[in-house]
Amino acid sequence: MVVLIRLLRARSAGARRMLAAALALTVPLAPLSADAQAGPVEYAVKATYIYKFAPFVEWPSAAFPSTSAPLSICVMRAGELLGVLERAVSGQKLGDRPIVVRSVDRLEADRACHILYVGSLDGETRAETLAGARGAPTLTITDGATDPAAKGIINFVIDKNRVRFEIDDFSAAENGLVISSKLLRLAVSVRPRA
């Protein structure tokens, strides 16, 4: 574990990318301890998942000004995860689109967020934020929410020591997103679309 973290912090971008990719697949093999709520491995896994959801999600074409317009991942109160995510995403592309990561405090009307990770906000604020994103072509991701109102379209859960997720396809539909059935199949639970 320690080795992996150190590697993640390595300066070389190429090495980092490699490690990130390696982590994405190898790290989850190690069972996560029940109490490792915010362990570095868990962050790494979640950070990787966040941008890896992108290939399985279809945004409405209006969500991008052009075919090569970047995919924006907005991170709100992510803490350590931000750094890990930035490193993992660095240089990655979704097709022709570069992937950019922004840290935001609130939703801004003129700057679109294709993926919005809402980190450690209190329940109320989180619900507000999510409500703000409702109807916009934004894939909202939350971590460990239990209150339905505070859950994003994708909500990370820990299942049998693994990072898994719930999917609210209903809300995805409201936001004009189509989530691949492949991804839906992997969800621990799915709220079906209307």
Next chain:
Amino acid sequence: MRFLDLRRLWALIPAIAIGAAAALLLAGVILALNNERAYRSQKINEITVQARIVAATATAAITFDDRTAAQEYVNSLSANPEIEAAAIFDENGRRYAAYSRKGDVSPLPHEAPPLGAEFGDDRVVVATPVLQNGARLGTVYVESTTEPLARRIERYGVVGLLVVMASLVMVVLAAAHRVMNRTNAELTQANKDLQTQITERQKAEDALGRAQRIEAVGQLTAGVAHDFNNLLTAVLGNLDMLAIRHDGDARSMRMIASAQRAGQRGAKLTGQLLAFARRQRLESRPVDLNRLIENMETMLRATLGGGVDIVTALSPNLPRALADPSQVELMIVNLAINARDALPDGGAIRVETGAAGFGPPSRPEEPPAGEYVIVSVSDTGTGIPPDVVDRVFEPFFTTKEVGKGSGLGLSQVVGVAQQLGGGVQLETRPGEGTTVRVCLPLAPHSAAMDVETEAVREGAPSPVGGAALLLVDDDAEVRAVTAAMLREAGHAVFEVSDGAGALEIVRREGGKIDLLVSDFAMPGMNGVELARKARALLPGLPVLFITGFAETAALSGYARPEETLRKPFLSRDLVERVALLLTPDEAGATTPQ
């Protein structure tokens, strides 16, 4: 031409069939190989598709490290009974999920195998990449059973067997065809043979018909000639008597001589008719044909005239022929006249002698197989046209002008030659000439009699008068003239018209009778029967038969040559013959009892 080609084509059929069979076999093998290749490629495709489906669905599972989902994906392949095992490997080539129909996944590779497909004896192994947006996420490995090679070979074997059977059928068909062809050829040959036989039979029937026609004409001719002979006997006999008794008026004598010449010509004609009818009384004896021809050469030149030359080619050491010399002379004259008539612009007639053997005859006039002495008469004249050749031996057939030929010349030649036991061979080429070969039987070596003995014998007797003669003839005219001739010679003559009357006189007069002169052909009792009965009463009674034609079988078996006299006869001949028979030494010594 087209038929010929077709036939040649038919003959090629077996080769074509065998070639076709070989081609079929080759095609079968190629088909099997092709099938095998197609089967493999199809199998690989099928399994690759399966692997790709798994690879496509497994992307999320690999991405999000969902082993359970990945395992579900590989397990779902169990629905396909042919798939034995499957596995998913991650980006680093490590096994991520695995399925084996047998349950034990340990034999499966632990590291991702190289991409591609491999076809083994009884299994196909396919490894395909798991791709997302062009990035490789891992590898899917699928292992499937195939139909075992042995089973496949068996399947191709069945196809091969069918092909072989088809080939065999073709070969059998070809063989059958060949047999049929041969049978056909045999049938054709048989048909040809049959046609030939029919033709030959037709020829034989034609020849038979011709022979029967000639036979019928012969019988008619013989009857007419017989009656004519009697008439001529009376006419010539009376003319003879008239000439003897005449007072010497020169004009009357000329008229009598003219009548006699006409009568003689009539007698010659009846002689030819009888010859053709083979009723001629033939006096066969060994004859030296070379000498006979040498002796008649002068006469022939005179007969034929100056326009033609006669060349003889006489074979030395020629065996003697058994023949009647006077008839042979007549034959040669007849043939020479025909030859001359075939040489309108003059030329040479070649008369040859020789001996030769002959095979079975091919024409009715030819002699039976055997050895013969031959007289041939050849000309270099016009030849006989083919449409006429078959008819030249028919009596009264002639190509000469009316009155120039009797149409009996060749008939006489054939009639006599056959009656003697030989025949005639005709060889003719239109425009080149004709050769007629007369084939005469060989004389037995023991026979020593020659022409001279007859001559000596004929010159011996001197006329003797005063004998008592019994004359029997059913023809009153002939009887009258014969009696007159005999009485003129000083004999006493009893005249009777039939055998019964004659026997009565013999019984009544007994030993007074010195000689019996009898016709041969009479109603009731013929001359020979009469002679037998008369001799029973008067042993040693000399008999002279006067006969119109050759009832030879009956007569020659009984009478000696000097005991017969042919009608018509001259008074002198009759008187001389009677005198000969009355000479006790001559008559008594040889009269059969």
